[in-house]
Amino acid sequence: MIVVFLGPPGAGKGTQALRVSEKYGLPMVSTGDMLREAVAAGSALGAKVKSIMESGDLVDDETMAAVVEDRLGQPDCSDGVVLDGYPRTAPQAQTLDPLLARIDMGSVGLVIMLDVPEGEVVRRISGRRSCPGCGSNFHLTFQPPTTEGVCDQCGGDLIQRADDKEDVVRERLSVYRRMTEPLVDYYRQRGVLAEIEGSGTVEEIFSRVDAVMAEAMSS
Ligand code: AP5
Numbered sequence: 038m039i040v041v042f043l044g045p046p047g048a049g050k051g052t053q054a055l056r057v058s059e060k061y062g063l064p065m066v067s068t069g070d071m072l073r074e075a076v077a078a079g080s081a082l083g084a085k086v087k088s089i090m091e092s093g094d095l096v097d098d099e100t101m102a103a104v105v106e107d108r109l110g111q112p113d114c115s116d117g118v119v120l121d122g123y124p125r126t127a128p129q130a131q132t133l134d135p136l137l138a139r140i141d142m143g144s145v146g147l148v149i150m151l152d153v154p155e156g157e158v159v160r161r162i163s164g165r166r167s168c169p170g171c172g173s174n175f176h177l178t179f180q181p182p183t184t185e186g187v188c189d190q191c192g193g194d195l196i197q198r199a200d201d202k203e204d205v206v207r208e209r210l211s212v213y214r215r216m217t218e219p220l221v222d223y224y225r226q227r228g229v230l231a232e233i234e235g236s237g238t239v240e241e242i243f244s245r246v247d248a249v250m251a252e253a254m255s256s
């Protein structure tokens with residue numbers, strides 16, 4: 038099953054995608070995490086995308102298609118994946134199914150849209166602390182780590198993401214509305230969209246996500 042998470046920055050895509058990945062044994066493919074890893078590693082891809090990410094803009098579609106095709110072609114993805122942050126433009130959505138067909142992975146089976154009001158996503162992003170080592174996310178108030186500043190999963194130091202500054206968050210929200218929100222209708226028309234009320238605790242939202250996952254897996 039190919040599952041896609043859609044939603045504004047800070048909606049909880051990474052948080053929920055990780056839980057789905059663990060429960061259903063599907064690898065999580067997060068383009069944001071992959072790009073941040075490339076930046077941290079100082080690779081050619083990282084050098085190309087660093088300033089784009091820091092400004093809150095999107096990396097170009099061709100670069101993203103190459104990154105995603107390379108990752109989905111790896112053997113652990115053959116039974117399906119949870120996509121977090123891809124596709125996020127109309128051209129990315131239009132080329133995803135042909136790309137999946139090319140590597141014999143079928144097509145997108147479920148798109149989970151996390152619907153969260155703008156005030157709430159700003160609150161979530163402003164308190165987020167992330168682990169550059171393993172990609173885990175925490176929140177100073179809503180999901181604090183056991184020891185301040187230390188990742189519960191791997192013991193690494195937690196940081197604030199470079200694109201989580203207030204003016205960059207505003208730009209990311211505007212880019213989302215312009216470039217990504219139209220995909221909600223695109224996937225609704227294809228009959229694979231599940232809109233989830235994204236307010237509430239992580240566990241409450243996961244139980245809603247899990248219900249649509251279970252239904253999609255059984256049909
Ligand atoms: P990306 O990393 O995908 O960022 P994003 O879409 O802006 O989303 P976030 O990661 O900020 O939020 P999230 O929805 O994952 O929320 P989270 O679970 O962390 O992309 C970054 C950049 O990379 C882009 O701007 C672009 O430049 C580039 N890029 C990536 N993919 C691309 C593509 N396909 N094309 C072009 N460019 C691309 O939760 C947020 C916080 O809230 C956390 O602190 C969490 O602990 C907390 N939280 C989560 N759920 C709850 C809850 N229910 N209650 C309270 N707090 C909660």
Ligand code: MG
Pocket residue numbers: 050051052069
């Ligand atoms: Mg994320």
